[in-house]
Amino acid sequence: MTAKAPVEFYFDFSSPYSYIASEWVAAVAARHGRTVSWHAILLGATFQAAELKSPVSYPVKREYAMVDFQRSARFEGVPYRQPEPFPIATQNAARVFWWLADQDAARAAVWAHTGLRAYFTRGVALDKPEPLRGLCREAGIDPDAAEAAWSDPAWKLRLKAENEAAIAAGIFGAPSFVVDGELFWGNDRRPQLERWLASGPF
């Protein structure tokens, strides 16, 4: 029997809906015999490629989003505290992710949870070196090695390549899920994703 393809999960460390989805995606996938392949990306890069702007850059949408982030988190039973400032630059956290991913995919997934939960429940400033180093320490990651990685042109290039691969795969927002070649965009596509996982194309 061939193993089923993993759920490809694209997220940005500063995306509220990515955070909410990150809390259910592994359990939902496992229920249907799938694993999750995690992809840290930068929404700034995918927005630019698609000539989009962040929804929260529009005042009216931002006002709604600030209600909807919290309500959507409560709906999924996920703790949420709106961080300020928001959004923030997440390239360092994402580079640490890919640096870990090359060593051990499971450790990278743990780092994804660590970063997302830290920002969205405690407002930890993932965009600042000291808080990010502190978070590495909490997660049992050597902060000097992590900082060396996020400062290293090689990991900068790697993240750029991952963003480009996501864009080539049609990703224009986060969270996005690709399963059996089918793209689902948004935390709110959970019911459709679950139906696909349960019974295939519909």
Added chain:
Amino acid sequence: MTAKAPVEFYFDFSSPYSYIASEWVAAVAARHGRTVSWHAILLGATFQAAELKSPVSYPVKREYAMVDFQRSARFEGVPYRQPEPFPIATQNAARVFWWLADQDAARAAVWAHTGLRAYFTRGVALDKPEPLRGLCREAGIDPDAAEAAWSDPAWKLRLKAENEAAIAAGIFGAPSFVVDGELFWGNDRRPQLERWLASGPF
């Protein structure tokens, strides 16, 4: 006992997700002892007010949307055939809606279904006088009276006022639902809307 407030439902005749939601909103509301108050609006007006553009004006999003419209319709068990051209101008259909609404809210709701189903299952050109007159005939509405209404500055002004009222209520897209003062945007907020209707604020 005070009657519960209706579900305020904002839709545009050219919005696929509005069409999908229009097929479930009345049944969902009724299950929770609510009626639906229908509001035909022009997305062009709400987009302009919020400085937004239609998602399908971005090529990458359009490509995804063309898949997602059909998939979301199948998910809800609603027949759907992508109309071309799309989107279209819907002010005449919307003016007929408000002209009917002032006589009989139930007839206006029937007209909403008639127009949405005609465009999204048969590609009827709601933006053209003759097809729109034909649709009036099908719906038992005098086409001459309807055309007089959609050409009348009074009903143009009425639709403009309804768009402005929607914008003032925070509406920036369609479908939108307001229940007990809480705004939900998108066909994909159905699960949250249902939870709210079932058990109130969460």
